[in-house]
Amino acid sequence: MIQFSLKCPKDHRFDSWFQSAEAYDKLAAAGMVSCAVCGAEGVQKAPMAPRVASSREGEAPRARPLSQPRSAAEQAVAELRRRIEAGSEDVGRNFVREARAIHSGEAPERPIRGEARVDEARKLLEDGVPVMPLPFLNARKTN
Numbered sequence: 001m002i003q004f005s006l007k008c009p010k011d012h013r014f015d016s017w018f019q020s021a022e023a024y025d026k027l028a029a030a031g032m033v034s035c036a037v038c039g040a041e042g043v044q045k046a047p048m049a050p051r052v053a054s055s056r057e058g059e060a061p062r063a064r065p066l067s068q069p070r071s072a073a074e075q076a077v078a079e080l081r082r083r084i085e086a087g088s089e090d091v092g093r094n095f096v097r098e099a100r101a102i103h104s105g106e107a108p109e110r111p112i113r114g115e116a117r118v119d120e121a122r123k124l125l126e127d128g129v130p131v132m133p134l135p136f137l138n139a140r141k142t143n
Contacts, residue, residue: 001017001018001019001020002017002018002019002020002021002024003015003016003017003018004016004018004024004045004046005045005046005047006033006035006036006043006044006045006046007043007044007045007046008034008035008037008038008040008042008043009040009042010035010037010038010040012035012036012037012038012040013046014035014036014037016033016036024045028043028044036136037135038133039118039133040118041118077135077136078136080135080136081134081136084113084134085113087111088110088111088112088113089110089111089112089113090112090113090114091112091113091114092114092115093114093115094114095112095113095114095115095116096116096120096124098112098114099112099116099124099129099131100124100127100129103127103128103129103130113134116131121133
């Protein structure tokens with residue numbers, strides 16, 4: 001495992017772990033690395049000293065588990081995520097279709113969350129469908 005410092009075109013900076021440098025390159029080339037803050041595409045590696053996770057037996061972990069929020073801001077985002085997930089239906093990749101159906105009255109009104117490409121979300125907004133990006137990555141993504 002390797003940790004990279006990343007930067008989006010809006011200058012948001014964040015860290016993310018990858019299986020290897022090659023795995024990062026492959027995900028980035030496929031457009032699967034997005035900003036953890038705003039969801040923007042075009043994320044690039046920021047200057048940093050890479051951290052490589054060791055897998056030696058008996059070695060105590062040197063850093064906190066990645067599943068634990070690091071700061072008060074991360075804790076607030078984690079709590080927001082829990083509340084959103086508890087109060088909405090995950091429609092996954094059907095988000096755009098479901099959002100349009102709810103907006104047009106073809107589907108029952110309810111809070112939903114799911115996946116949409118940036119261009120699809122922009123088109124929903126242009127068409128008057130109220131949507132917003134969430135400040136956390138989808139759990140299915142591994143970046």
